[in-house]
Amino acid sequence: MQRVQGFAQRVKASLQVYAVGARIAMLERLQYPLASLMFMVNVLIEPIIYLVVWSSATAAQGGAVGGYTAGQFAGYYIIWTFVRQFNLAVGPDSFNWRIKNGSLAGELLRPIHPIDIDLGWNLGFKVMQVVYWIPIGVILWLMFKPEVNPQGWQLLSFPIVLMLAAYVRFFVMWLVGLICFWTERIDSLIELYFAAELLFSGRLVPLEIMPVWAQKIAGYLPFQWTFYFPIELLLGRVTMSEFWMGVLAQVAWILAAYVGIRLVWVRAVRRFTAVGA
């Protein structure tokens, strides 16, 4: 009984930390509106380039490329910009500077797992990014006239899939970041990680346009569940069976990454406390 109560209290405490952490992230974003705007511009340049390129390509091909019309490409990349705001995660290299500037030592002194603070902070960060995205999304919508035709169930399930996509990306990147406890030189590894994400997530092009071998590789990686799957769902291009398979894959990746974090974190802290900051 006492254990259950303890667990309930811990959940309540964690939820409080998420709420306060989210509020602090929002305050931070409001503190630097110009920096937030520049960040948004930086995030949007990438899909706009893709959008322009693929719009030209579809026009040159007589209206469609790989089964996507110009309007569907527009829909794909505009939804992309929204999904991107939502699946922003704590970068794997953040552990590098947290170790170097001593903030990790401070976090380890607190009676809570640092991931709880990150989860809360990341949530607030996303909320502000989405708020900043709204006017830009409206402008893009009016400019490129996307073809987006979701059915009712696809529209209703999109927020859940989006949330799961965000947590897949958050937990996987947190796990990758733990490598920093063993080596400071993870820049190349992080670049490799993001290159793989770019190719196999549907971030660069819809996976359907990629060669079959690339699609097969993507099937073994978590990336497509963070971009391609939610985008395709809102475009109305996902069947019910594909939907359930996708949700299962998202949950499986979250669980796998979470278990990975639990296992690696203990060793990471042991290593950190052996050699110091």
Place this chain on the structure above:
Amino acid sequence: MSTNSIVVKDLRKTYKVPEREAGLKAAIKSLVARKTKDVHAVDGISFQIEPGEIVGFLGPNGAGKTTTLKMLSGLLYPTSGELSVAGHVPQKREREFLQQITLVMGQRSQLNWDIPAIDSYDLYRAIYGIPQEQFTQARDEMIEVMQLKELVKKPVRNLSLGERMKAEMVGALLHQPGVLFLDEPTIGLDVTMQRRIRAFIQEYNQRYKATVLLTSHYMADVQALCKRVIVIHHGKLLFDGDLTALVERFSAQKTLVLTMSDMNGRTPDMAKYGTVVTQEPNRVVLRVNKSDAPQVTARLLADLPVTDLTVDDPPIEEVIESVFDAPETSE
């Protein structure tokens, strides 16, 4: 119920540090056969601190003070030895243990720089699960004592070093820990700020009966707060006892300050009494061996028209320096 005592027995921390000669040849050689050497940051120290004590933890840079504090707060795993802080083994990093301690490092900030400190305090409330009423009362009292009322509403990056340190102290103590590890809490602060931080630590200690282990290069901090000091050097314990006993033991000299009546332009040869520190027409400062002080004082009074004479210990900084220079003997 666990007390806030600290027990350290034969504590050691050894780091393996890569070592190689300069040059390309040595660099290539080190790829095949990597040489390391052991650095004994803390080398078998033992002490015990009772609940409610404020103890000064002294030593030159690199003596092992911060390493010890990190082991005591669970941030570093000891190579060997036993540790107990508030009834817990620090390296286990249990939730209950972390609730009872705080580590303040003067050169590192824990507050979020981009937002006002008062918002960071709210995060601490959630992290430590402090009931809202208790939190508000503790926070407002500490803000009042530290005179931070307006400052906690400014982003931390806009605060001066001293203001930031005051805000850090409040943040570190909001959960009312029973054991405080303070690593140079007054470093870089002006005299007024130092005094305020000291007063705050003293008041907190008296009010909550908290145990405090404090490192500082400012002897004023140590003199104002610590009855007892522990001195370490090269990771070994050199002294553990009262500050007055430290002075008594390691100060080999006394300072005599003489004021004399008019000597009619005559300048006496003071060098025959001891080492002359300063000499003005009617005032002389002499340094003499402690054992010679009574005889020299008697001779001065007999030989010269002394109107005032004081016998002092040398400044504490000089005493501490002499401790570091002394041969290494642990006790």
